[in-house]
Amino acid sequence: MIKSKSSGKEKRIEAEMITVATTRKIIHLVVNGKDREVEVRPNELLVDVLRERLGLTGTKIGCEAGECGACTVLINGKPNLSCLTLAIECEGKNILTIEGIGDVERGNLHPLQKAFVEYYGVQCGFCTPAMILTAKALLEKDPDPKEIEIREAINGVICRCTGYMQIIESISAAAKAMKGNARE
Amino acid sequence: MPVSEKQFQYVGKSIPPRELFDKVTGRFQYVGDMPSELYGKILRSPHPHARIKHIDTSRVEKLSGVEAVLTHRDVPPRKLPRRDQRACYILEDHVRFVGDEVAAVAARTRAIAEEALDLFEVEYEILPPVFDPEEAAKPEAPQLYPGGNVYGPQFGMMIEKGLNEPVIMEWGEIEEGFKEADVVIEDKVEVKPQIHSPIESHICIARWRGDELTLWTATQSPYEVRMSIAHALDMPEGKVRIIYGAIGGGFGSKYIERYQPITVLLSKKANGKSTKIVLTREEELCHASRAGAKIRVKLGVKRDGTITAIYLKGFFNLGGYGNIIGGCGRFGEESPCLTYKYQNARFEGWDVHTNHITSQPCRGVALPTLTFAMENVIDQAAERLNMDPVEFRLRNLPETDTMMPVKPHKNPIYPRAELEAYPAQQILREVAEKIDWERFKGHQQPVFVEGSQSRGLGIAASQGWGGFCIGGFINETVIINNDGSVHILSGHTDLGTGSNTTLRQIAAEALGISIEDVTMATGDTLIGHFDMIGARGSRSMTTAGHLILVAIEQAKNKIRQMAAPLLEVEPEEIDVRGKKAYVKGDEERAILLRELLTSTVKCTVGGDPREWLLIKGTMWPMVAQGKKTRNPVVAASEVEVDLETGVVKPIRIITGNSPGRMINPTIVRGQYIGAAAMTLGMALWEEFKYDEQNSVYEHASLTDYKVPRAMDVPPIENVIIEEFVERPLDVGGPYGARGAGELAGLGIVASIANAIHNATGVRVRRTPMTAEKVLEAIEEKREKKK
Numbered sequence: 001m002i003k004s005k006s007s008g009k010e011k012r013i014e015a016e017m018i019t020v021a022t023t024r025k026i027i028h029l030v031v032n033g034k035d036r037e038v039e040v041r042p043n044e045l046l047v048d049v050l051r052e053r054l055g056l057t058g059t060k061i062g063c064e065a066g067e068c069g070a071c072t073v074l075i076n077g078k079p080n081l082s083c084l085t086l087a088i089e090c091e092g093k094n095i096l097t098i099e100g101i102g103d104v105e106r107g108n109l110h111p112l113q114k115a116f117v118e119y120y121g122v123q124c125g126f127c128t129p130a131m132i133l134t135a136k137a138l139l140e141k142d143p144d145p146k147e148i149e150i151r152e153a154i155n156g157v158i159c160r161c162t163g164y165m166q167i168i169e170s171i172s173a174a175a176k177a178m179k180g181n182a183r184e
Numbered sequence: 185m186p187v188s189e190k191q192f193q194y195v196g197k198s199i200p201p202r203e204l205f206d207k208v209t210g211r212f213q214y215v216g217d218m219p220s221e222l223y224g225k226i227l228r229s230p231h232p233h234a235r236i237k238h239i240d241t242s243r244v245e246k247l248s249g250v251e252a253v254l255t256h257r258d259v260p261p262r263k264l265p266r267r268d269q270r271a272c273y274i275l276e277d278h279v280r281f282v283g284d285e286v287a288a289v290a291a292r293t294r295a296i297a298e299e300a301l302d303l304f305e306v307e308y309e310i311l312p313p314v315f316d317p318e319e320a321a322k323p324e325a326p327q328l329y330p331g332g333n334v335y336g337p338q339f340g341m342m343i344e345k346g347l348n349e350p351v352i353m354e355w356g357e358i359e360e361g362f363k364e365a366d367v368v369i370e371d372k373v374e375v376k377p378q379i380h381s382p383i384e385s386h387i388c389i390a391r392w393r394g395d396e397l398t399l400w401t402a403t404q405s406p407y408e409v410r411m412s413i414a415h416a417l418d419m420p421e422g423k424v425r426i427i428y429g430a431i432g433g434g435f436g437s438k439y440i441e442r443y444q445p446i447t448v449l450l451s452k453k454a455n456g457k458s459t460k461i462v463l464t465r466e467e468e469l470c471h472a473s474r475a476g477a478k479i480r481v482k483l484g485v486k487r488d489g490t491i492t493a494i495y496l497k498g499f500f501n502l503g504g505y506g507n508i509i510g511g512c513g514r515f516g517e518e519s520p521c522l523t524y525k526y527q528n529a530r531f532e533g534w535d536v537h538t539n540h541i542t543s544q545p546c547r548g549v550a551l552p553t554l555t556f557a558m559e560n561v562i563d564q565a566a567e568r569l570n571m572d573p574v575e576f577r578l579r580n581l582p583e584t585d586t587m588m589p590v591k592p593h594k595n596p597i598y599p600r601a602e603l604e605a606y607p608a609q610q611i612l613r614e615v616a617e618k619i620d621w622e623r624f625k626g627h628q629q630p631v632f633v634e635g636s637q638s639r640g641l642g643i644a645a646s647q648g649w650g651g652f653c654i655g656g657f658i659n660e661t662v663i664i665n666n667d668g669s670v671h672i673l674s675g676h677t678d679l680g681t682g683s684n685t686t687l688r689q690i691a692a693e694a695l696g697i698s699i700e701d702v703t704m705a706t707g708d709t710l711i712g713h714f715d716m717i718g719a720r721g722s723r724s725m726t727t728a729g730h731l732i733l734v735a736i737e738q739a740k741n742k743i744r745q746m747a748a749p750l751l752e753v754e755p756e757e758i759d760v761r762g763k764k765a766y767v768k769g770d771e772e773r774a775i776l777l778r779e780l781l782t783s784t785v786k787c788t789v790g791g792d793p794r795e796w797l798l799i800k801g802t803m804w805p806m807v808a809q810g811k812k813t814r815n816p817v818v819a820a821s822e823v824e825v826d827l828e829t830g831v832v833k834p835i836r837i838i839t840g841n842s843p844g845r846m847i848n849p850t851i852v853r854g855q856y857i858g859a860a861a862m863t864l865g866m867a868l869w870e871e872f873k874y875d876e877q878n879s880v881y882e883h884a885s886l887t888d889y890k891v892p893r894a895m896d897v898p899p900i901e902n903v904i905i906e907e908f909v910e911r912p913l914d915v916g917g918p919y920g921a922r923g924a925g926e927l928a929g930l931g932i933v934a935s936i937a938n939a940i941h942n943a944t945g946v947r948v949r950r951t952p953m954t955a956e957k958v959l960e961a962i963e964e965k966r967e968k969k970k
Binding site: 051056057058059060061062063064065067068070097098099101102109112113116117118119120122123125126127128129132150151152154155156157158159160161162163164165166167168 | 216853
């Protein structure tokens with residue numbers, strides 16, 4: 001291991017090591033609108049349950065320390081870092097991941113997804129699920145955010161590719177589109 | 185046969201990349217989304233410089249769940265060739281920086297692998313370290329390699345020995361030039377390493393089936409990975425398959441690295457079980473960087489503003505295993521040395537190994553660093569002559585048809601040639617206008633002061649080599665299917681920049697078909713389409729695009745031959761577009777390709793290594809001799825500095841570039857803004873911190889290492905001048921396009937430094953220009969005044 005003063009010592013590893021023998025527990029989650037029952041260790045992280053147990057790999061891992069924001073999901077509508085959230089803390093809660101947005105099977109994208117494509121708010125795509133979910137929570141709270149409010153909302157999610165401009169343009173465009181839809 | 189703009193269906197259109205649909209729905213599969221049977225971990229050196237006397241792995245091997253252990257005793261006796269870097273063993277008994285690879289383990293779970301790391305017992309013989317590249321260049325310094333720490337200026341995959349000489353680029357007589365000068369400025373700057381920090385860490389999964397290896401990895405340079413691993417393991421390249429279709433950001437960091445062959449060997453020891461290594465964020469932040477550098481510049485100018493001489497001497501920190509392209513980068517093949525009409529010049533670059541983390545090229549390689557060093561003295565020269573910074577630069581910028589360099593090279597790496605389509609002066613004027621340069625009141629006179637807040641403007645010019653186009657680097661195959669649709673096998677790598685889409689646009693345009701009729705295979709070395717250097721130098725689209733157009737022209741010629749007897753004309757009279765062959769000027773006399781073709785028509789081009797040697801005055805070997813294609817670059821910044829705290833807040837940034845002709849304007853703009861934001865981080869916030877006394881990294885998290893966030897980055901606007909020479913389709917950059925990826929990032933650091941000077945009257949000569957450093961400079965100035 002490198003010598004560094006990093007304090008973000010991975011919760012996952014400590015947890016896994018301490019509790020290999022600990023009893024598992026069944027929890028109930030509502031993931032993307034579907035009831036899911038999962039048997040978890042008490043120290044298992046939400047991000048691992050989503051990615052490894054439920055196969056929802058759209059949620060990304062970038063730092064495992066709550067710094068990059070790539071693992072953001074919505075818990076009861078609010079952005080949360082799934083790499084810092086224990087799965088058992090989510091008993092009975094509504095969890096929305098990128099897979100739960102839009103109707104992919106029918107080819108219908110959510111207005112945010114459409115705008116991220118059209119305005120090229122995506123380059124490598126690794127932060128994109130977190131950006132879209134964060135933006136979704138913002139627009140539900142404030143359907144007409146100012147640029148600075150968009151910047152504040154997505155400040156916790158790092159994008160290394162775009163310089164944020166086209167992400168902000170995507171979110172603004174989606175807000176307009178959604179307002180238009182609401183009026184109809 | 186110049187192309188006419190009117191007929192464009194796809195060129196110049198912002199077509200969204202197809203893979204964005206998968207990226208916005210979470211279905212795009214990265215390497216980390218794939219399962220693996222085993223998880224690998226690397227034991228890293230706690231010492232900056234040491235020899236491993238003994239490693240005891242017995243306790244590791246006994247740990248339940250461990251399936252493979254690897255030390256320097258287990259690696260092949262053949263070195264791992266790495267482009268532009270010293271070849272090295274996969275592991276060895278000599279460690280050269282804190283974090284260097286010592287040993288590795290693969291286990292059934294990640295937790296077991298982590299636990300196993302604590303069970304290695306390693307006895308080190310501590311060697312004296314050296315961290316400063318200038319010190320390390322001295323013969324008496326601790327030696328990291330036999331034969332010396334200086335590495336250059338040679339070039340080649342298997343070069344293992346340094347030459348202990350600097351890279352030199354020189355023309356005219358600088359001593360004469362300084363004699364002619366009325367004013368001579370001398371200064372030095374220091375640039376800290378910048379960590380690439382892609383959000384997806386370095387990652388790979390290796391799996392063996394018999395003697396065949398598959399490696400899934402996020403890499404910018406798959407064929408380099410294949411070649412290196414095959415060589416080190418002494419196996420045929422064809423038995424090494426690299427799958428690299430999804431990359432979560434690279435920025436120059438994702439080439440061949442030791443973690444990949446380490447994973448390969450762990451998997452082999454574990455009977456071929458799939459084995460995954462993913463670097464932690466801490467490892468990611470402590471293993472490779474843009475090279476740190478110390479650069480001295482001496483500039484001579486006449487009273488009328490003519491630059492008579494420049495002498496630049498730089499020491500670039502390659503760290504333990506660094507990459508010379510990530511050092512002075514052989515002065516970017518003249519860029520940015522040709523930014524101005526320097527009458528006499530000497531550029532001297534020392535690429536030196538130290539006991540720091542390894543240097544890797546990072547977006548713009550040495551160009552942002554060199555531009556910062558040079559523009560720092562350019563700005564001071566303008567000040568000393570009491571000239572407006574924009575006027576001073578305009579006086580010295582070359583333009584289209586200027587013969588560059590001004591005098592012939594002393595060591596003719598490149599012949600002199602005229603710059604082609606080079607609107608540098610126009611870009612500078614338009615950038616100045618966009619940032620409202622009229623507000624500039626004079627050097628050290630802020631444009632606006634309120635309380636302790638002082639606003640300043642800064643400008644910088646540079647030049648880039650991006651988007652070069654050498655056919656020898658890469659293979660492209662164009663296949664015209666029986667139905668007239670097209671399939672392309674491409675050696676290039678789409679790093680997430682949308683280059684697959686841009687290339688499909690180019691092909692659809694050239695064949696007059698729908699973009700939906702153009703498919704592309706890339707991302708897997710099984711197609712055997714070599715790319716010598718991978719996605720670097722802003723050249724995926726230009727090189728691959730050019731070669732695709734060459735292949736299309738060849739395919740059309742084959743079709744012309746086939747159609748001529750049926751259409752009863754000579755082949756030259758036939759055009760091939762819109763899935764049919766027809767007589768030029770009479771589209772009614774046509775034959776549909778699906779009726780004409782009984783098999784596919786396939787043409788493969790590129791990969792002729794002789795083309796690498798054919799560079800005669802141009803980066804476009806097939807283009808007119810005596811012309812140089814370079815990218816003029818300008819950046820302007822407005823900053824607000826708090827004189828009490830030293831905090832610098834960027835208010836606005838304008839980039840100025842010439843992409844030739846844009847194939848996909850939204851993608852080009854995205855590249856410009858992204859490059860500007862990344863180098864803004866280098867300028868202001870991203871601080872590599874290493875405690876040399878205690879061998880501890882102090883920046884090893886994204887809380888401590890501050891990459892720009894949405895609230896940090898100001899609006900970034902772009903001046904884009906499309907200027908190009910009309911040529912036949914298969915000659916030069918595709919449709920006149922040049923590269924974009926890095927080219928808006930070259931002048932940002934310099935323009936921020938100059939803006940800080942305008943706001944505060946102080947020059948900050950070390951990056952990142954954090955509040956601490958700015959305040960220190962402000963206070964130093966106040967002391968002097970007293």
